[in-house]
Amino acid sequence: MSEHSIRPGYSPDSQFACRYCDKRYKWKSTMRRHEQDECGDKEPKFQCMYCPYKARQKGNLGVHVRKHHTPPEQVSDIAKSDIDQNVQN
Ligand SMILES: [Zn+2]
Numbered sequence: 486m487s488e489h490s491i492r493p494g495y496s497p498d499s500q501f502a503c504r505y506c507d508k509r510y511k512w513k514s515t516m517r518r519h520e521q522d523e524c525g526d527k528e529p530k531f532q533c534m535y536c537p538y539k540a541r542q543k544g545n546l547g548v549h550v551r552k553h554h555t556p557p558e559q560v561s562d563i564a565k566s567d568i569d570q571n572v573q574n
C-alpha cells in the first residue's frame with residue numbers, strides 16, 4: 486500500500502482564506518473583493534438607478550440592470566443617451 490500524503494480538507498485550489506470568516510478562494514483578488522464587499526454585514530453600496538435594488542458588487546448591479554431594466558426596443562437611442570447624460574460623478 487502506497488499512501489501519499491494528501492491532507493484531507495485541504496484544497497490547494499483555494500488557498501486564500503478570508504481573515505474574517507472561513508471562506509476560501511482560489512484567487513487572492515477574489516478573496517480581497519469578498520473581504521471588502523461581501524464579508525460580514527456589509528451594506529450593499531451599489532444602488533440601482535431604476536428600482537430599490539442594491540448590489541454588493543458593481544458587476545452584479547450591471548447584470549441586474551441589463552436583465553431587468555433593458556427592454557430590447559429601448560436600448561437603441563432614447564434610453565441610452567438619457568442614461569449616459571444623467572450619470573454624474
Ligand atoms: Zn469572509
Ligand SMILES: [Zn+2]
Nearest residue numbers: 533535536538
Ligand atoms: Zn433595478
